[in-house]
Amino acid sequence: MIDIAALRKEYSREELTESSVSSSPFEQFSRWFDEAMAAELPEPTAMTLATVSESGQPSARVVLLKGITDRGFIFYSNYASHKGQDLDATPLAALLFFWPELERQIRIEGWVEQLTSEESNAYFSTRPLASQIGAWASEQSSVVPSKAFLEQRYAEMQQRFADGTVPLPPTWGGYRVIPATFEFWQGRPSRMHDRIRYRRNEEDGWEIERLSP
Numbered sequence: 001m002i003d004i005a006a007l008r009k010e011y012s013r014e015e016l017t018e019s020s021v022s023s024s025p026f027e028q029f030s031r032w033f034d035e036a037m038a039a040e041l042p043e044p045t046a047m048t049l050a051t052v053s054e055s056g057q058p059s060a061r062v063v064l065l066k067g068i069t070d071r072g073f074i075f076y077s078n079y080a081s082h083k084g085q086d087l088d089a090t091p092l093a094a095l096l097f098f099w100p101e102l103e104r105q106i107r108i109e110g111w112v113e114q115l116t117s118e119e120s121n122a123y124f125s126t127r128p129l130a131s132q133i134g135a136w137a138s139e140q141s142s143v144v145p146s147k148a149f150l151e152q153r154y155a156e157m158q159q160r161f162a163d164g165t166v167p168l169p170p171t172w173g174g175y176r177v178i179p180a181t182f183e184f185w186q187g188r189p190s191r192m193h194d195r196i197r198y199r200r201n202e203e204d205g206w207e208i209e210r211l212s213p
Helices: 025-038 081-089 115-123 129-137 147-160
Strands: 045-053 058-064 072-077 093-100 103-112 172-186 194-200 206-210
Touching: 025 103, 045 072, 045 081, 058 081, 072 115, 072 129, 115 172, 115 194, 129 147, 147 194
Parallel strands: none
Antiparallel strands: 045 058, 045 093, 072 172, 093 103, 103 172, 172 194, 194 206
């Protein structure tokens, strides 16, 4: 059996300093995201989304980033899903981007708001037809009797929208995570990693701090 505790990787690609980062965490994110895209990482938009239920139970899953504005980070889901129920009860979330090829991760914490139906529809209309139909066929996170049930449900939705015009489902749409903090992590030798945190202040600006690894 593999000795998991003995598995180690030494990080030494780059360093991160207070003088090298942008004064804006959004600009710093854009820099790193552009480098992740240029490196042709397999899923640079994949991010872990952590939520918490009304009872305090945490939950995490990977979703895809679908937009960035000067207000926050956008993803889409079924509002009745597990994550949707969590966010309805507790509109707070954490995001994590992990890019091991670049020895980097970005943590973001903040509050969450739903997009308007107009914003959600603008994105939904650009999705492939099969994905649009899937949004109607799946009551995300609900228990189903079998895979055959899902396949039948999908076939029914295909027939319902046979003309190729699929409206936005009433329980499907976007969320925006509005950051209160960002943390940029760059792996370094001897586990002395660089950690730079941006923290929103009372003037709606950003304070930059170095964290101990």
